[in-house]
Amino acid sequence: MTALLDATERPTDDRRRGTPGPVRVLAVLVALAAVAAVVLGVRWGLVLADDGRELAEAREVVLIDARQAAINLNTLDHRNVEAGLDLWEQSSTGAVLEEFRANREQYAQFVAESRRTTEATVTDAAVAELDVRAGIARVLVGLDVLVRPEGEEPVVTRQRLELEMTRTDQGWKVGALTPVRSPAS
Numbered sequence: 001m002t003a004l005l006d007a008t009e010r011p012t013d014d015r016r017r018g019t020p021g022p023v024r025v026l027a028v029l030v031a032l033a034a035v036a037a038v039v040l041g042v043r044w045g046l047v048l049a050d051d052g053r054e055l056a057e058a059r060e061v062v063l064i065d066a067r068q069a070a071i072n073l074n075t076l077d078h079r080n081v082e083a084g085l086d087l088w089e090q091s092s093t094g095a096v097l098e099e100f101r102a103n104r105e106q107y108a109q110f111v112a113e114s115r116r117t118t119e120a121t122v123t124d125a126a127v128a129e130l131d132v133r134a135g136i137a138r139v140l141v142g143l144d145v146l147v148r149p150e151g152e153e154p155v156v157t158r159q160r161l162e163l164e165m166t167r168t169d170q171g172w173k174v175g176a177l178t179p180v181r182s183p184a185s
Helices: 002-016 022-048 051-073 081-090 094-102 104-114
Strands: 116-131 136-149 155-168 171-179
Touching: 051 081, 051 116, 051 136, 051 155, 051 171, 081 094, 081 104, 094 104, 094 171
Parallel strands: none
Antiparallel strands: 116 136, 136 155, 155 171
């Protein structure tokens, strides 16, 4: 009987010595999980409120729009001038758009008479400046333009442009356009 008493008393002795029971272990695990959830929730909230993430997304959007605008403004086909000039207008705003509209007939005539097509490919582009609040960005774009004069061999020209992009209701558009010259040119 002594052996029986010793066996039944042993768990009680273990609890008194601090050996945790299953309920206590579960309670500690639940508390740790709650603390981890709070810490991770606070960190997640800080990430969502981070201006850096918003700025990075805005840079990506303006870069995509600038790349497409550079292609649109440097691709024309003398057999379908009006569609190309429509793209020019859709890609621009402000003074650039006004210039395109004011000189559209002269551009159309020049392109038709030149009897050539141009096809632009962006080789590189980078957002140099971005003011999200003002809705203005400066983007540097490198282009290879394949020029195909009718009846002649095609030629590739390299262009570097600085585009001032302006945010509009339809996305970012070219508000100013400046060719970038290398110091050697």
